Amino acid sequence: MSTHIQDSHAFHGISLHVNITVAPENVDKFLAAFKICFDAVTAEPECTFFEVFHDADNPGHFRFVENWSKDEEWFRKEQLTKAYYKPYVEATESLWIKPRELKFFNRMPAEWMKAKPENMKAGWM
Numbered sequence: 001m002s003t004h005i006q007d008s009h010a011f012h013g014i015s016l017h018v019n020i021t022v023a024p025e026n027v028d029k030f031l032a033a034f035k036i037c038f039d040a041v042t043a044e045p046e047c048t049f050f051e052v053f054h055d056a057d058n059p060g061h062f063r064f065v066e067n068w069s070k071d072e073e074w075f076r077k078e079q080l081t082k083a084y085y086k087p088y089v090e091a092t093e094s095l096w097i098k099p100r101e102l103k104f105f106n107r108m109p110a111e112w113m114k115a116k117p118e119n120m121k122a123g124w125m
Helices: 004-006 024-042 071-078 085-097
Strands: 014-021 049-056 061-068 099-108
Touching: 004 049, 014 071, 024 085
Parallel strands: none
Antiparallel strands: 014 061, 014 099, 049 061
16 A cells, blocks of 8 residues: 555545436526535534536536545434435435435545635635
């Protein structure tokens, strides 16, 4: 195993990558229902980052990247059981045309993270 990976065994949080695909005609309906959940999740103190990506080649495909200060076990036990997920899933699951995919990654130490000011252009925040 790489010494960079070995040296990163200290816990630095997790990054959850979620893929959701809806029919293109349901994008607005999906985003309206998701926004309520997004606002609740990003208000959680353990959520340190959340960005939503959209696939230009597949208009119904979204990827969420969420960074959390806790581990995957905590996330599954404590976070995923929050009440605000239920109405979101009830409102959107029927819109999914593929199963939702969740993938957890362990974050690397801070030396492997860089965000330039240009990433936070005026009007984005």
